[in-house]
Amino acid sequence: MSTVFAQPVTGWIVGATLGVLAAASLIILALARSGRIGPALTKELWQRTGVWAVLLPIMLGVVLVAPATLIAFTTIVGILCLREFDRATGLFRERLMVAIVVCGILAVNYAALINWYGFFVALWPLTVSLLAVASLPLDRPAGYIQRVGLAVFGFMLFGSGLAHLGFMANDPAYRPIVLLLMLTVAFNDVAAFTCGKLIGGPKLLPATSPNKTISGAVGAMLVTTTLVALVGKAIFAGGPMDHWGKLIVLGLLVSVAGQCGDLMLSSIKRDLGIKDMGAVLPGHGGVLDRANSLLLVAPAAFHFLYYFGGIDFPPFR
């Protein structure tokens, strides 16, 4: 327990997260009692909050317990996201390609588990090369570009990209940093939704996602960047990242990459003509509908922090 909460900021983040969840429940209760929101909206808000009440403790738990639980989490979420993605796009009919992507996801997370950065990086070109040649013996050139393209896209997002989050666990002080990223990405979604509802105004990209507004995107960028910079100041105190300029860029990166991940999934769904990727999370859709914002943040934040010394790993050998 003393290692888990070695940095006091870890405890603050956990406390604040649970506090926000409790406060949100109280606000919904108060709004419903006063009759200011209708029964349909009340039900939807409870449903969404209920899912958060399950997801947030899982997210906190996997980060706090041990590096291996975080890496197991990125592996399982990666495979669940791949499953939803391949069933929605039709890639699942190409079972050989899916099998290679699954092996790639397992391998890249294994590289994270044993702190082998060289292999972790090499798996990107290696897996893509394997995907490019694997279906050649089938002698079926029709659809080659599409099946390889979809498989590479899937491995990039759910394997190579997401595993960056797990790799951070090789830094002995990973807990508050990973919590900061996972929670502010989730916060960023809620902030965009709330700012958009409160302020309204012109749509951001109406053909891609008709409910998103420019005010929501800009509002989320402002509040998320502020939050990341303030909490980051405490996490990175005295280190090379203890600099307002760098912290603000990190905050912008989280907010912009998070929103881009969301819009990316919206584009995929619009192109396919479907509303949700799955039905496992009531009010949210599928696992991918919830995890989309994290997919692009993980590699972007990882390399930004690694470059500036915000995270560091012991040598592999």
Place this chain on the structure above:
Amino acid sequence: MSDWQLRPARDLGQAPNARLKSLARERGLGSVLLREAWRGLVGTYLTLAHRPVIEGRENLPAKPPYVLIANHSSHMDTLLLGHVLQGAAAREAHALAAGEVFFGSDKAAIFAAYAINALPVWRKQTKGSDLALMRARLAEDGLVYILFPEGTRARDGVMAPFKPGIGTLVAGTGIPVVPCALEGCHAAWPADATWPRPGRLRVRIGAPLRFDEVANQPRGWVTVAQRCEDAVRALMP
């Protein structure tokens, strides 16, 4: 070059429970691996306990789609026909099974869907749209259906007349129907026995039948059923 379409799974968005019992259920990698593991176990058991003799394998079409039909007197029949198929045909094989028996409870449905890879047919409740979906999937998804046109297991082991349902799937299409005669299954595992007992099994596979000239309407379905029944009878000793 042929167009590659982004085609979502037919069962996309269905709740897990409903999906198990859905005629639209399409399998991914996980389901295929589970099914292959079960088929491997069954294959080992059949080889050790029943030493099946398979005659006329050369009559099986080179690739799906096709329909495999046989006389039905035992649960062993489905296992044996699943064992006869190899390669892509084995992976695409779906047994059409009585919904009441195989999909009556959640546990049974999980077993039927993941181990047997069965699709449910509900007695007297099958809608026209269900038949249309089964017919469309056979051709479009390149499946193999394992089907017993008698509709139920013959309790005395004697083959009953075929029902016309088979005709709704293949009448007016060029999809081959492969007749098979099964021997020894009733003796090894009759309907009133809980577990099978060892004994020699034999499968005779006949030449495929085609019904592209038969009209897809009630009279045509009866013709299909009659010709299928005659073909299976001709293979019996």
